[in-house]
Amino acid sequence: SPIEGISSVVVHPLVMLSVTDHYKRVAMNTKKRVVGMLLGHSHKGRVDVVNSFAVPFAEDPTDPKVWFLDHFYLDKMYKMFRKVAIKEKLIGFYSTGPDVKAADIGIDELLRSKGVAHPVFVVIDVRPHVEGMPVQTYATREVMTDARVVERQFEHLPNEIGASETEEVAVEHLLREVNDPSVSELGAALSAK
Amino acid sequence: SPIEGISSVVVHPLVMLSVTDHYKRVAMNTKKRVVGMLLGHSHKGRVDVVNSFAVPFAEDPTDPKVWFLDHFYLDKMYKMFRKVAIKEKLIGFYSTGPDVKAADIGIDELLRSKGVAHPVFVVIDVRPHVEGMPVQTYATREVMTDARVVERQFEHLPNEIGASETEEVAVEHLLREVNDPSVSELGAALSAK
Numbered sequence: 081s082p083i084e085g086i087s088s089v090v091v092h093p094l095v096m097l098s099v100t101d102h103y104k105r106v107a108m109n110t111k112k113r114v115v116g117m118l119l120g121h122s123h124k125g126r127v128d129v130v131n132s133f134a135v136p137f138a139e140d141p142t143d144p145k146v147w148f149l150d151h152f153y154l155d156k157m158y159k160m161f162r163k164v165a166i167k168e169k170l171i172g173f174y175s176t177g178p179d180v181k182a183a184d185i186g187i188d189e190l191l192r193s194k195g196v197a198h199p200v201f202v203v204i205d206v207r208p209h210v211e212g213m214p215v216q217t218y219a220t221r222e223v224m225t226d227a228r229v230v231e232r233q234f235e236h237l238p239n240e241i242g243a244s245e246t247e248e249v250a251v252e253h254l255l256r257e258v259n260d261p262s263v264s265e266l267g268a269a270l271s272a273k
Numbered sequence: 274s275p276i277e278g279i280s281s282v283v284v285h286p287l288v289m290l291s292v293t294d295h296y297k298r299v300a301m302n303t304k305k306r307v308v309g310m311l312l313g314h315s316h317k318g319r320v321d322v323v324n325s326f327a328v329p330f331a332e333d334p335t336d337p338k339v340w341f342l343d344h345f346y347l348d349k350m351y352k353m354f355r356k357v358a359i360k361e362k363l364i365g366f367y368s369t370g371p372d373v374k375a376a377d378i379g380i381d382e383l384l385r386s387k388g389v390a391h392p393v394f395v396v397i398d399v400r401p402h403v404e405g406m407p408v409q410t411y412a413t414r415e416v417m418t419d420a421r422v423v424e425r426q427f428e429h430l431p432n433e434i435g436a437s438e439t440e441e442v443a444v445e446h447l448l449r450e451v452n453d454p455s456v457s458e459l460g461a462a463l464s465a466k
Contacts, residue, residue: 093290094287094290096443096446096447097290097447100439100440100443101323101324105357105360108439134358135357156353157353160346160350164299164327168298208438208439213446241450242451243451246293246301246401249406250289250290250293250406251448251451252448253289253405253406254286254436
């Protein structure tokens with residue numbers, strides 16, 4: 081049965097590029113991952129992830145239980161985003177993974193404490209040598225452990241890359257421009273001046 | 274001669290999609306335009322516009338001299354962005370145009386007063402029925418008017434859509450996914466549930 085009634089997570093193009101940009105700025109050529117918040121909306125089990133923002137995050141590579149996420153920054157940035165995008169709500173978080181780590185259960189808990197009922201967790205592997213930018217989506221479910229303790233664990237959710245017509249037009253346009261040799265030549269000619 | 278030594282303005286894919294998203298949220302199916310700030314860096318006359326954020330903006334359609342831009346929001350958001358993207362500086366502003374309006378000279382002046390030496394102004398026409406998302410870039414130059422008054426006027430700058438290798442890979446991946454009929458079918462199947 082779908083976790084928390086979520087049947088699909090649709091990640092929009094802007095989020096893919098924002099996460100790529102965040103990774104490039106902070107973690108390129110390191111073993112670090114980056115973490116940020118996801119904004120969007122859900123309707124009848126479909127969660128649309130339409131926007132995102134980076135948050136200051138650090139974790140100890142030798143001790144997975146030691147991590148830091150700037151709550152104050154998160155709250156402030158969310159408040160700022162809400163002023164220009166009133167319909168977009170905090171719906172989860174992202175990381176560039178590639179794996180799920182101990183801190184992620186903590187971040188899920190943090191978002192629950194901030195009123196996000198069913199946070200989705202999107203892992204986008206944007207490392208340049210990895211083909212196809214693999215996307216994994218998760219939500220937590222309560223499970224009973226062998227020690228009869230109830231704890232939360234991540235389970236996979238189905239996902240897709242989705243775009244509205246406007247977004248699709250934008251992406252197609254970008255690809256055409258970016259691959260146009262005349263554009264690159266113009267660029268080269270101009271930088272040679 | 275190039276205005277203020279700027280030989281080319283390179284607009285990166287993330288900015289194109291962010292502006293599209295901003296327009297869709299706020300101004301779709303209206304005659305309004307949206308305005309936001311541009312972040313990036315310049316080197317040897319080449320200005321790279323790598324990121325952006327929306328700002329609350331309004332203007333009176335009947336009186337071009339009446340407009341409002343939330344300075345406080347701008348300052349706060351810029352400060353927030355700097356915490357996660359230390360190398361990206363405020364370098365100008367965008368609008369979805371399609372025309373340059375009276376308020377734009379005022380916004381240019383505002384950015385100068387905030388320490389941006391040579392603001393670039395990027396107009397991206399993202400209206401869905403307009404083919405190719407036309408991009409126009411400008412900077413202001415001081416000119417002497419007939420009345421012997423010195424004032425600033427916008428002049429065109431050459432521009433291109435540019436992408437680093439990582440960005441290009443991301444855009445190509447997006448286009449593949451977004452056009453993949455199996456993905457859309459999965460989406461349709463899931464929403465039908």
